[in-house]
Amino acid sequence: MIRINNFKSCILLIAVLFTFSFQVFAQPDSAQAFAQPDGAEIFKANCTSCHIIGKRSIGPDLTGVTKKRTADWLKKWIKSSSDFIASGDADAIAIFEEYNKSVMNSFYHLSDEDMEALLVYLENPPVEEVKVAAVTGATKDEGMQSSTKMMLVALVLLTLVFLLTSIKNSLKESLGQETETVSQTVITQTKTFLANNINKLFVGLFVMIVVLKFVFDTLMGIGVTTSYQPEQPIAFSHKIHAGDNSIDCNYCHSSARSSKTSGIPSANVCMNCHANITSGTTTGTTEIQKIYDAIGYDPDTRTYIEGYVQKPIEWIKVHNLPDLAYFNHSQHVTVGGLECQQCHGNMEEKTVGQVATMQELNNISSNKKDSIEFDHATLTMGFCIDCHRQSEVKMDENDYYTSMHQKMKVKYAGQKITVEKMGGLECGKCHY
């Protein structure tokens, strides 16, 4: 047990002097060809929250919609249904009325190509909705905590001591010598043990090492918030939304693509769906009611309460970025093309928002694909650095890089150009 216990600390201590950072130099995998707008993708990202193909949900069933309406009509509608209705198109108004005046939200950001693709997809939709295969592996509990293990071992040893002494006593009795209690034995034994200086020395050393390791671990533990999952004001389940209903992360965390922050959805975003979905699968109406309380909506009459004093939902922040570090989502999501899972783990399999563990992230397939392996706790600086050291910059897809950094290709010919090589490890890039 001592060995187990010391092993890690020895490694770490020795690391101080011996470490060569063991970087994985995997083959740079071929960057995916620049994708044409994929109808299915767009549909999944934007529509699935209200439309299910083959049956009516919040929005109408879209099977054969392209037959019913002209492409042009549809485009107008998708761009901004409200404007379209305002423009006084009869059909539009009709649908508006039919779905008791719940407005479909506008999709200005969809380019014409996107629309085309989307319509093509709607022309001949897949037979039944395909669920995205959840990324496997990841979150299986890695057995008992080491501490509990140790406790067990200790227990076993104690019982052993007890047994042996009692045996000894019984023997002594049979020999007619005077017996001694367990405690006496233990005391005398330790005394004799410590009588020897060398033993003293080793005990001392051992204690020292244990203390050192403890100190070391605490130091390394500073600011580590792995698997932090506070209780939230609303029992929101990522599993139900992102998982079962496979709503795209960016639908709610909309600014992740454009801004430094991923953004917590405002109540009106929730209402896009929950104007109609008034009761949840697990919690019934209680939790959803909280949204209505915030925004002032009457689920029975399905109307907003006039002059209601709205009060914001006060979520508890899970990913706490210290003030001194600058992180920008769009840099990583849009430019770097990372998937949310690569840093946040498989949220679509979890209910409460939480900080993913290092092991989980290392099992994320796309991390494996990009040959990224973390060896610092999630959301520590080391965690960022690990990735910056390993992940390759996709130079060819972005004219910024091709024009600004073509010289790099020459400079690092044959090597993979990591974020580090572009100065991604410089203090000033994140701290200012």
Place this chain on the structure above:
Amino acid sequence: MQKEADIRDPLILGNKTYHDITKDISRPVEGKANKYWWILFSLSLVLFIWGILCMAYTIGTGIGAWGLNKTVNWAWDITNFVWWIGIGHAGTLISAVLLLFRQKWRMSINRSAEAMTIFGVAQAALFPLIHMGRPWLAYYVFPIPNQFGSLWVNFNSPLLWDVFAISTYFSVSVVFWYIGLIPDFAMIRDRMSATISPMKKKLYSFLSFGWSGKAKHWQRFEEVSLVLAGLATPLVFSVHSIVSMDFATSIVPGWHTTIFPPYFVLGALFSGFAMVETLLIIMRKVVSLESYITIKHIEYMNVIILLTGSLVGTAYITELFMSWYSGVEFEQYAFLNRATGPYWWAYAIMMTCNVLTPQLYWITKIRTSFVATFILSIFINIGMWFERFVIIVTSLHRDYLPSAWTMFSPSFVDIGIFLGTIGFFFTLFLLYSRTFPVIAQAELKSILKSSGSEYKNKK
């Protein structure tokens, strides 16, 4: 047996026997403190506490509590630091270098000199710590693996060299000191009667590591002392050289000078010996060691002071010459400004105390007088403090761009902290003089027969 030229004056007066030595050395430990001791002790304790308050205030509100500004970012803090480090040099020098040179007269002073070293360095080490804007993050200067990826220190920085140099110097000095202390603790242990003072007995037997004075142990003892001396000697030189590099490797005119390392080391010895004298002259009275710390010892030290003092003076002149010879207007102005600028008075004090006063030691009368030596040693200490002040402040306050030129004046906190360290230093030293064998009696006994007055007179 060792021989010694008869013309040499005895180093131990008053016909001592081995046993007398034992008695004399252990007297302060066994006996009660006299009133001088109490006066000095309470005085320095008060200073110490005042210093602590000032430090607390600094850490509480910010370095702004000091007189520093955007141009002069170091002043008293680093001045004191270098001053104390300098003082901390004589100790190891005496015990190491003089040991290598087989100077017997070191034996009756090296113990205290080393004590002074250790306490001095302790004071010095305070300043790099508290001069930081965020001392609670001081551990950033050590290469500790961390969750930052790992984030390391900068081995190009002279300040980091300091960190290593000072910690090494401090710890090695402590070891050197302690190795020598073990036999003497043993001596005290063996004199303590377990009945009268059991606690003390326990304490000293703990401290003496169970020393029994076997022949083999003595053999190893001597070898170890010799090797440690061999290691400590270059260490002494390296430490102050490195401290001087804080300045020498910078580009501030007046700092950027290749002469600094030797010049600082000499200065350190200079001030160190002065401080040793100050202390010993007090101590021989306070714990009555007149027959072991004789005027001869003082004279020998004075000679060294005379030497180093003259060398330091030469360094000053060289500096001036080089600045002129360099033809760099910034350098030239820096030194011109030292001598004639707003801080001319500091320069004047430095010159008188460090260059002129030691020259008085050419006169035998002064060289062999306790009173004169005591006064002059104080002068030298002051002078050396001002040397550091001059180097740091007058160089900084007018460097390259006149638009940034300004001046520095200390706040009460600056002064308080300095006094505090003096208090701290003396507190430690006085405690030491009551609880430690203040003279390396084992070594001393080994020379009794060759340099003791009695035996000298016999011949």
Place this chain on the structure above:
Amino acid sequence: MTKAKKYWKGLAELNDNPLVEKLKQNEFVEEIPVDKFLGDKELSSTSTSRRDFLKFLGFSTAAATLAACETPINKVIPYVIKPEEITPGIANYYATTMYDGHDYASVLVKTREGRPIKIDSNKSATNARIQASVLSLYDSGRLKNPMKVGVDTDWNTADAEIITKLNKIQNNGGTIAILSSTIVSPSTKQLIADFSAAYGNVKHIQMDAVSYSGILDANEASFGVRVLPTYNFDKAEVIVSFGADFLGNWLNADYAKQYVAARNPKNGKMAKHYQVESTLSLTGSNADKRIQMKPSEQKGLLSNLFSALNGGTADSRIAKLTNDLKNNTGKSIIVCNSNDTEVQTLVNSINNKLGNYENTISLSNPSYLKQGNDVDVATLIEEMNAGKIDALITYNVNPSYTLQNAEAYNSGLAKVGLTIATSLYNDESAQKMMYACPDNHYLESWGDANPSNGIYTLMQPTIAPLFKGRQFQESIMNWIGKSDYHVYLQNFYTDIDWNQSLHDGYFTKNQFAANVTLFEVNVPSFDLSKSEGVEFEMYEKISMGDGTQANNPWLQELPDPLSRACWDNYLTMSAATAADLGITNENVSNGALNGNMVNITVNAKTLKNVPVMIQPGQANDTVALAVGYGRTAAGKCGDGIGFNAFSLGNGNAKIEVVGGEYEFAATQLHHTMMGREIVKETTLEDFIKNPYSGNKQVTYATHNGEKPADQVTLWDEHDHSTGHFWNMSIDLTSCIGCSACVVSCHAENNVPVVGKEEVRKSRDMHWLRIDRYFSSDMTKELSKKEKTSAFDMYEKMEDPSGDPEVVFQPVMCQHCNHAPCETVCPVAATSHGSEGQNHMAYNRCVGTRYCANNCPYKVRRFNWFQYSDNDKFDFNMNDDYGKMVLNPDVVVRSRGVIEKCSMCIQKIQEIKLDAKNAGKRVRDEDAQTACSSACPTNAIVFGDVNDETHEVQSLKKEERAYTLLEHLNTAPSVFYQTKIRNKA
């Protein structure tokens, strides 16, 4: 700007409730309990964590080190309904107009989460005050509520009472007077017309705190139109200014750009600039030749000049000047600061004589920025005292403070039945009036402006009113029973594309312009004489202007470009005069500057214990005092600072030395270059002969021959050839020292204000400072000639000359590629970026200050105390409103760390990211730092030298380019262009 930049029109997001509500509820927490430190009190989501002024570096770090284990609870509060156009974390830009009755500019406002945080120029240049005006918006000292005789009331009561009173007055046929600043807004003029239509007997008087009546009246006399001409300095070849500080404050119009355009050495010619003045002004300090005179001599000299131009003999002082003028007819400009109609008439005649009209000076397309009329004001005051005025409504003015005869005005005020002040502050005047109606800051208001003929700019709100304010226009509409100025404004301009114009912030439109010719006026003539004794004149500081923004800490701490002192005004006096009077300035033990005090009496008014600052370049026997100080009701940081020069007025002064020591806070204590090559300088002739003149490269002798400093190095260079390499060029010829960049930097980088006491201890925190050097009478050459010893030489060099040449040099972190500061940091808190910046990681810094010592440019600043949320530093960072101006993308530094110019790395990162998002390369115009974008003369050029197309790349190759202290071979990324004077 950036792709993220969207100009939003209208108030949509602000009007619709939740934001406004939350603004009120969430942003202004009273006090900050520690457990809330990390509590994000923001309305919008995580984006705001960094911008959150409730948190700062220090605490985060402390939390990390101490708390370690458990994570502090940290709230995220999203909008209930998110406004369409706001994406948390992305800035929106709005074009609007800045006008506060004194300064005017068309500006671009950067807002984050619906909060203005930075002013940039839009088509017209911005000065320091305009840059700082964004902080005045968040001034918690503003008038928050309608007040009746000093007691809070609400709008309904106030309006009701006012209207009834007004009606009563109307029924009794009483007179209503509206006293306002110059009104540049046509629609407002229209409104006032409507108002007078409604209430009959209404007279509207305009006044300017610093009056330009003289010149206006003169133009009326000479041309029949009471307008200001527009000057085209760029067309001039000889510029003669009699005391007019046209680069600083004169007319508050930006002539700097034109001026610099006329003086570009690259064209081989620079307009010769003469300045004839008594007080050293910003303009004077840029002049090629500066002639000192007493104010009383001015008209004499002008008259002499006129006669000389008509064949008379010129006074020796202006002989050369006269010649140049003769040789450049039609290509010169004479301007004068005098407020005396006759003198200005004389100036007109001279300009006319030289044929400058419609060449360099245009009246056919006049400027409307100043319309104040002293005569009207005088009569108003008489009438008030005579009880002829029944109601007085003031707008944008502070007569009780700015009028020389404020007493008369105040006494008159007592005789007026109804007095209403619409004002931003409850200032000296508002306090004396019956109703104080809070006006809206220009960033909260709608409006328009017609600065000069044919040019119109629009004003739009960028944030909902912070307090219960209501803009003046709304108020008077309200009092004539109308409402909604927004609509009124839109209807006022029916013939334009409203949205487009609002988006651009301006539009042009043909306007009737008088086609003027000089009337036959009899040219007044004066004889050359000067009054005996000391003369006093008041002047404007570029920081304080007329004192409207006196409560703005950024401006209070902005050092005066010439005296380099802040938080004060003082009598400037020449060394000689001071010596005569036995007045001294001296540096105390910590270097700080002290000055003696005097009592000064002008026009029978006395100011007691006024400190004297010895100012090189001040004409002998003259003293000057800046206006805008000595406020008594400006707010917590403006009150009781300095003395009110308005109350004195120009004239002969009686000075009585009272001795005593006054403590100045000066950021530069040494005034000469000590013969060092810091600002490299040459004359135009030499430059034309040899472009390298004055820019001799430092070379070192190496074993293979002489080599320039930057090639003598021990190691191979680090490779900066790939990616970006950011550099900055600063042209010392076109830098006029206006300090707009300093304030801009302040705003962009959350630079703390430290207050007078700390500045006095040389602990100012400016990341960017503008060094000012005076020439000295002693030079190395001279001492060689006279064989003076080095001691004497340096001693003499310390004193600036009595008639100095002045140079300005902006110094920020030079971003050395061989940075001395980086090497010495034990914890590697500062290291070098591949893009050439010198990075400073505040959170790694332990504060040994070694870097600051080893920086030859002394640009590193240490946080001696905690400057945010600290009652000892009660400025904007300790104020819940003031904190709203902080830039979310820049950390607020904690105590104990070093900070310095980062080359606006947050801006660079942003434009790079935008380029990446857009998949395009970075565009030149996007690459801007706060200082370069604020510079009115384009002296500061920033960009990527690896980008062949960029201007900065060619500038680096210029013959004039040099790096500061190049002999050190610190290889800075910032380089300067030699200063060139036209000595011909």
Place this chain on the structure above:
Amino acid sequence: MSKNTLYGIFDCEQVLLASVKEIRANNIEIKEVYSPFPIHGLDKVLGLKETRMAITAFIYGCIGLSLGALMIYNIMIVDWPQNIGGKPNWTFYHNMPAFVPILFECTVLFAAHLMSITYLIRCGLFPGGESDSPDPRTTDDKFLMEIVVEGDVTAVKEILTKTGATEINEKDV
């Protein structure tokens, strides 16, 4: 057969030295000599082996040097190279001059400390250890010679007295 231990106590190191010579000349094995201070030449006469402390010091020094170099190399060159003031960070060699001071300090640090620790361990000295000196006066002014004699002790006693022991104690084991 009984074993006796003789303690010959001397007042003067010279006498002791002579006596030691004499006794060893008579092939009597001296178990140990206790003295209050190091006596030069004693180890020779006692025929003690040269101590190897110095050699260990050298080895430790080398270890310190190489560990120091390894640490710096790893930190400055391998793990996280930075452009610090334009100084080279490409190879250890280029940047070496800046590392010399710390390399030196590491050497001394290791040599001094490890050697001292070795010394303590080899001499079995540790905090709170018990002295096994048969007579406390040996740390004061007495020199003690310990001889284990099998059988008859008189002969040995004789020699001791002859060679000037001031006092002889006997203890059987």
